[in-house]
């Protein structure tokens with residue numbers, strides 16, 4: 001009888017192998033967004049998604065934060081009616097061969113997921129959206145059918161979708177693993193001027209480095225003064241900054257008035273467009289670098 005740990009190791013290995021099987025089809029940008037709760041990950045994810053979509057890209061936004069509100073921020077109608085993938089018990093059982101909640105049994109390590117983005121995403125204003133739901137936590141990285149399905153799905157989205165993927169995560173970046181690290185073109189850590197947000201940025205950075213993510217950058221959000229900007233630059237000296245988003249009360253007013261947050265602040269949208277340009281410029285450089293490396 002194989003131990004739980006052996007099974008968990010097999011699972012981790014299968015995730016690595018799937019990288020080799022997929023290779024990477026999509027050449028379009030894959031962006032992951034992390035940082036402490038409340039710093040502005042979702043607002044950045046939403047406005048970036050809108051910016052890419054308006055520029056003619058096909059975009060899929062993924063809510064991978066269990067406390068997330070990406071659907072509402074993107075003004076999807078009746079966001080509470082969208083069932084997260086982690087709560088689709090019948091689907092989890094159909095694809096993995098085991099009902100959710102059951103640990104230690106045998107289930108498919110690489111369930112079929114390539115049809116799920118089209119079947120289970122919603123579309124609004126030209127942006128597709130999927131809600132992942134909560135990964136189960138526990139020993140051995142929680143070896144269970146629901147996590148196997150979610151991880152396989154994130155791996156597929158990052159490696160095989162030929163469209164811009166924007167992953168709105170929680171601080172723990174649990175949805176990413178070694179298998180997906182190389183597919184992430186940029187991990188953006190959102191920070192606000194404040195000690196706890198800076199501490200959290202260091203933690204996310206360490207977690208990311210541990211799994212092999214190289215391209216990490218910071219966005220400073222809720223900037224009220226040159227001192228706020230200076231605080232972040234001096235607190236995070238070794239980090240690349242992609243941009244600084246001003247604090248704008250208009251976002252809060254729009255929230256209270258139940259108006260679309262992504263259209264609430266011109267100055268925020270202008271800065272997110274600059275971040276979008278910086279991302280494109282950086283990916284161009286990376287792409288050229290890869291091409292040069294292939295020629296050499």
Ligand SMILES: Nc1ncnc2c1ncn2[C@@H]1O[C@H](COP(=O)(O)OP(=O)(O)O)[C@@H](O)[C@H]1O
Nearest residue numbers: 037038039040041042043222246247248249251
């Ligand atoms: N630049 C900003 N100016 C004013 N309020 C902001 C700004 N960025 C985010 N907020 C507000 O802060 C709160 C948290 O933002 P959110 O994007 O949900 O953070 P996270 O996804 O990191 O938890 C929300 O109420 C949002 O409207």
Ligand SMILES: [Mg+2]
Nearest residue numbers: 042065068069
């Ligand atoms: Mg959020």
